[in-house]
Amino acid sequence: MSARSTRDEPPARPGSAVPADSVDSAGSAEPARRRLLEEEALRFTRELIRIDSVNTGDPSTIGDGETRAARLVQAALAEVGIVGELVESRPGRGSFVARLGGADPARGALVVHAHLDVVPVAGQEWTHPPFGAEIHDGLLYGRGAVDMKNFAGVLLAVARAFARDGVVPGRDLVFAFFADEEAGGTWGAKWLVEHRPDLFAGATEALSEVGGFSVPLGDGRRAYLAATAEKGVSWARLTARGRPGHGSRPTDDNAVVRLARAVAAIGEHRFPVEATPALEGFLRRFGEASGRAFPDASDPAELERALADLGFTGSIIGAGLRDTASPTVLTAGSKTNVIPGVATADVDLRVLPGHESSVVAELERLAGEGVDVEIVRSIAPIAAPVDAPILGGMQRAVEADDPGGVVVPYLLPASTDNKHLAALGIAGYGFVPLRVPDGFDVFGQFHTADEHVPVDALHFSARVTERLLRSL
Structure with missing residues (x-):
């Protein structure tokens, strides 16, 4: 057809x-x-x-x-x-x-x-x-x-x-x-x-x-997400230095190896789930509307399982649970038979409100000795009140057109x-x-x-x- x-x-x-x-x-x-x-x-x-x-x-x-x-x-x-x-x-x-x-x-x-x-x-x-x-x-x-x-x-x-x-x-x-x-x-x-x-x-x-788009609550009803906070965005550059030399003479002071260890540690790390006001507002409002009882953020494993049951773990909701660090760009060397003296990696950081300093400190810890961490670009996170009258206005505007609709706050990653x-x-x-x-x-x-x-x-x-x- x-x-x-x-x-x-x-x-x-x-x-x-x-x-x-x-x-x-x-x-x-x-x-x-x-x-x-x-x-x-x-x-x-x-x-x-x-x-x-x-x-x-x-x-x-x-x-x-x-x-x-x-x-x-x-x-x-x-x-x-x-x-x-x-x-x-x-x-x-x-x-x-x-x-x-x-x-x-x-x-x-x-x-x-x-x-x-x-x-x-x-x-x-x-x-x-x-x-x-x-x-x-x-x-x-x-x-x-x-x-x-x-x-x-x-x-x-x-x-x-x-x-x-x-x-x-x-x-x-x-x-x-x-x-x-x-x-x-x-x-x-x-x-x-x-x-x-x-x-x-x-x-x-x-x-x-x-925000504003609907997600299913069950029983034919819908929740409408309202972003009340946004993660910050930072770009970090890791720089490892070592002793340059000929590829035929391996060295224990290899910048590429040092950087690779740092990148692997950062890539495998999972920051803890954080009970932001936006997350607490989401759990409370979505839970009330759907008749589900969510674990609180003090039990992150159970919370993630509960969100996974709803298909939220890999979604926009799941991405707002914690800080994240994603290695994205690696640069080292120019010739296969030359051990470079410098190697760099760029890391994309998405930071929860109030975590600007703690995320950088954790990144430095994960990178280890001999790897410098520099923030080359940063936009701070923001957060607005989750109980402001504008949320009530959203609720009234939605339910006039969708009587079962419920406005739910969340954190945009x-x-x-x-x-x-x-x-x-x-x-x-x-x-x-x-x-x-x-x-x-x-x-x-x-x-x-x-x-x-x-x-x-x-x-x-x-x-x-x-x-x-x-x-x-």
């Missing part, structure tokens, strides 16, 4: 209000407003996917895709009277920020943000064009369908709906669309925080990736632009709502070939996000 394909069906006219003849028999325009919100979320997501804004991390190979995407955002918001600022940190590296005034400007503003860049597709085998934004059997395919032009499209649709309907949120909403997240945010969120902090004046909280906003004292949360079928691995779609999202999950995202931002 051939796959059903939709490529260019006509969307609703940009900026159009709800037509009078769409009002239902009860005199309510709500169904038509909802349809327009959903249609625009899908349309803008597709338009953004069609813009090749690949971020290779190498400035010499990056074009102007981010600025072109930012201009699309700017034009879509200008159509409904929302004026913001397009800022290029360097040519082609455009971000766009707009503020929608709230009823109480004295309340802390909420930054809702998405990034406009995507990771490369080279070397991957796609069965659908990565920048085609094609729909097949109810699935939208394309780079950025989940990471994260989907949320950019949703935010555009929500902001336009608020402008059309004259919605005044309870607090200022700062809609931000960033460049360069996929390469660390240097020319996007980080640059704006350092050079244009005025754009985020008065903001106290932020909302973005990675990766990084988002929330880390850069944290430098301004802004507490970051990851919550992009997506109701997906059981077994659909949302996080597994990140950076993969044939990245895709169910269209009805995108519609759900628009409805829940609109409800959440209207209520906060």
